Amino acid sequence: MKTAIADRLSPVSIDACPAAFSRRLMHDFRTYGFGVVTDHGIPAETIRAAETAARRLFALPDAVKRQWHIRGAGGARGYTPFGIEAAKDAATADQKEFWHVGRALPAGHRYEAVMPPNVWPDVPGFREAALDIFAAFEATGARLLEAIAIGLNLPADFFAAPTREGNSVLRFLHYPPQPAAPSGIRAAAHEDINVITLLLGAQEAGLELLTRDGTWLAVKPPEGALVVNIGDMLQRLSNHVLPSTTHRVSNPVGEAAKRARYSMPFFLHFAPDYLIETLPGCITPDNPDRYPEGLTANAYLIERLREIRLL
Numbered sequence: 001m002k003t004a005i006a007d008r009l010s011p012v013s014i015d016a017c018p019a020a021f022s023r024r025l026m027h028d029f030r031t032y033g034f035g036v037v038t039d040h041g042i043p044a045e046t047i048r049a050a051e052t053a054a055r056r057l058f059a060l061p062d063a064v065k066r067q068w069h070i071r072g073a074g075g076a077r078g079y080t081p082f083g084i085e086a087a088k089d090a091a092t093a094d095q096k097e098f099w100h101v102g103r104a105l106p107a108g109h110r111y112e113a114v115m116p117p118n119v120w121p122d123v124p125g126f127r128e129a130a131l132d133i134f135a136a137f138e139a140t141g142a143r144l145l146e147a148i149a150i151g152l153n154l155p156a157d158f159f160a161a162p163t164r165e166g167n168s169v170l171r172f173l174h175y176p177p178q179p180a181a182p183s184g185i186r187a188a189a190h191e192d193i194n195v196i197t198l199l200l201g202a203q204e205a206g207l208e209l210l211t212r213d214g215t216w217l218a219v220k221p222p223e224g225a226l227v228v229n230i231g232d233m234l235q236r237l238s239n240h241v242l243p244s245t246t247h248r249v250s251n252p253v254g255e256a257a258k259r260a261r262y263s264m265p266f267f268l269h270f271a272p273d274y275l276i277e278t279l280p281g282c283i284t285p286d287n288p289d290r291y292p293e294g295l296t297a298n299a300y301l302i303e304r305l306r307e308i309r310l311l
């Protein structure tokens with residue numbers, strides 16, 4: 001009997017029983033490196049407040065925003081203007097400006113040197129909204145990592161300690177309408193560097209992933225759903241059992257070209273000193289260890305930020 005091919009990237013509810021949720025999500029991760037998750041637990045009100053704060057920020061004049069651009073800091077915190085971040089090996093920079101929020105650490109914390117303090121713009125409510133959604137993304141991220149751990153036959157809490165004080169980054173993104181945008185593409189084809197990415201706001205068209213057969217597939221999450229994708233660190237840890245899939249944000253045409261796009265990826269990271277060593281359960285005769293040398297998450301991050309011109 002012929003079986004159906006290429007089942008779509010259909011939403012998976014996080015409320016299903018943990019084993020079933022894990023099975024469905026892992027299927028999409030192994031196939032596409034992406035999954036679409038509903039009932040993800042990030043309150044609609046928290047999302048709305050963050051979106052409002054981001055719109056207010058990006059509406060400020062260029063010169064005002066640039067006072068929060070920290071040169072030479074890898075774009076880790078605060079504002080990054082148009083024309084800076086480019087995909088690895090890309091000729092032009094992406095059509096985007098963004099703002100990064102990191103983990104708020106108590107003074108004197110051992111990670112202080114690699115995880116700098118946040119900077120905050122003069123936008124009423126921004127700080128509260130950003131910290132709220134950072135915490136909500138973290139809570140949901142922990143549940144997703146449990147599902148991944150179960151799917152990799154690891155203890156469900158395998159990722160808890162390595163990510164508890166992770167170097168995670170929340171990104172507010174703004175892609176202007178086409179007439180005002182610099183030349184280039186909204187976001188050129190790239191892979192994410194981190195463990196997993198949780199993305200809200202991608203219902204405005206444009207996000208596409210590169211399937212194994214080399215075609216671009218539009219992700220198209222339903223309103224309010226969360227897009228989740230595997231990053232390079234988890235690809236490396238899992239010896240490519242979970243692929244870090246190439247994706248891009250293509251330029252809109254027609255009416256959509258008149259609209260800006262705002263999105264919010266949360267790049268979930270390991271703690272800086274976590275040693276990324278291939279999981280023994282992901283090494284088989286067909287898939288021998290691709291990374292016999294372990295590498296700390298921070299060493300890996302520095303290597304990759306240089307490639308995308310943020311360092």
Ligand SMILES: O=C(O)CCC(=O)C(=O)O
Binds near residue numbers: 263
């Ligand atoms: O804006 C989006 O939907 C995706 C952004 C993205 O892939 C990234 O910032 O890494």
Ligand SMILES: [Fe+2]
Binds near residue numbers: 190191192247
């Ligand atoms: Fe990305």
